[in-house]
Amino acid sequence: MEIIIYGTVNSAIFALIAVGFTLVYGVSRVPNFAHGSVYVLVGFLTWTLLNDLKVNYAAAVIIALTIAGLLGLVIYRFVLIRLRGMATSEIIASFAVSLIILEGLRMQGIGGFKGFIGPFYMLRPFVEGKSTVFGVIVDYQRLIIIAMGLIVLSLLWGFTHYTRIGLSLRAIAQDERAAMMLGINSDRTAMLSLTIGSALAGLAAVIILPLGNVTAEAGYRVLIYALAVCIIGGLGSWAGAVLASFVIGFAMKLSTFFFGAMWESVVLVGTIILILLFRPSGLLGKQKELEERV
């Protein structure tokens, strides 16, 4: 029972982390390597707003998410838009942006900036306390993660299926040329997808980070998790990403339970290599299978 509940929590964490990355990649075909850095940045922003500027928790979260969204917009508008279509440059540029943010956060001594180093940055949980579910003790924050995972996924599903903007995002994802002929602006949609994707990364940060410390190093780990989920699920596939988060979430929980926590990354690497060997386009990567295979 414990494995099922904590496995579900883990899976929800993976789904929340990966959903923004999948959205951006699916729509604009830009692998947003800055995903993990936005996640960490929002963590530190919220912390600063809460502790240094004494802002209300909800207001701090909203401000931080807005900044994250704007950051996504700026990244697209000033860097990526000039490199659209050049896959090599897109990857390198977004990777460089990510490094600028992550290493910039750790930078010391420029203009009195001390740098966010060390385990002193903690966000407090939304609701303190624990409860018992099916005889297993779970704290409220973990339950909130599961609930928020469900809410975010269903809201996104509704957004992309029933609103005009959401439908245009999907149209660009499916067939860019046909969508452009119908009057959908490709650049504006891609910009929007980056904005939403970054805000989603920030949302994931706000929900997940109260479980532990905020550290700049976590950015790389988060990016890796998002990439792993997307590769296993199939790049750009929504259902695949959700399925993959469950696969990874449970695989890692099981490996922790049976072999110990240190085998987690080994299991993750193993899963990725196996998936690439036997289903190179991921579990549900049907849509673009032919385009991706060589």
Add this chain to the structure above:
Amino acid sequence: MRKKRLDRGVRARTEGIYALTSWSEMGYLIFPRGVLIVGLLVLPIFLDLYGQRVLCAACIYALLALGFDFLAGYVGVVCLGGSLFIGSGGYIAGLLNSHFGWPALVTIPLATVGGALFSTLILIPCLRLRGIYFAIISFMFPLFAVYIIIALNIFGGTEGISALDTLPNSWVELYLIIPILLIALFALRRLVNEDMGLILRGIKDNDQAVKASGIDITLYRTKAVFTAALIGCFGGAYLSHLYGWLGISLFAMDFSILPIAATAMGGMGTLAGPVLGALILTPLSEALRGFGQLRVVLYCLILIGFLVYKPEGFLSYLQRKYEQSEHWEEV
């Protein structure tokens, strides 16, 4: 008035078949290559011990940049994890040296080939896919390697292994890596103009057409990755013997990002450009060592600046200036 640019005749005569007509044309061609070769070979004599160490590091980064440029510019495979090559080469050389006590003369070649085989083998699964898979996987492996080494506490864990054999003196250190850098550079330049290079460039531009010609794409991409890995792993093996130490910082982000910045700076697809870029960026980053993380931020800013505002890189610019004659003329 307008500026008139004309290609020099020698450029047209040396593009495909070399049809040189005079010693001065020969000199014209040899001059830039000669400056690089002689410059690199003579430079160590004018440097103090610290400068020589920086030059060694610069050469390692130059090797990595060369491998990156070869893969990205000629095969269309973007490798974000140069540190994977450094790490696997360095660990194999160091472990052979510390466990079996083999001398550097044996471990460096073994680690070069062994590390290249290892890194190619783990990268093969994503070579059957187009697009960004290779970039993602090659970015993930060095980070995973660090997690695994720390988690399982193997190969010296977080502290690494020290007291490996070092190279006898700084002259051996320098005149081992400089000729190898030059050989790698000119060999790769030759390779991309041979038949194999033609196939590789074909794969980059239109893999379906190459496949339709009955050529096994995956095999050629594997060969290309192995070539780049050989170059990188030599750098790693050399590095662990240079400092007599190995540890998880062999998988550090510096080894991945500086070569990419050097390539963007020098010009993608020029091969010599990345080498020059690395020779410029490494001393710069040494000078900024005191500022900690500022270095990485700086490479990234240079990288983005060149990608966005000067995508051809400075070597292509210089080359154009060298190969064209310009003058103002009345309209």
